[in-house]
Amino acid sequence: MDIIDILDSKVKDIINTKGELENKIEVLEIKVKEYNEIIKSLEDKNRLYKDELKNVLVELENVIKDLDV
16 A cells, blocks of 8 residues: 555545534434423423412412411
């Protein structure tokens, strides 16, 4: 093998590695998007539960006030 063949082989290896890394990056970007959607959904649920809990506590406070009267 001469130097040209060796360099050609190295370039092909680098191109293949670059392609594999680009594919992995694409997969990771898709996963990040999915996780961001899951996080948003959980934040929305958390907000709803927080509001619901707040309402229940207000009702409980009113009941307790009524019992003291």
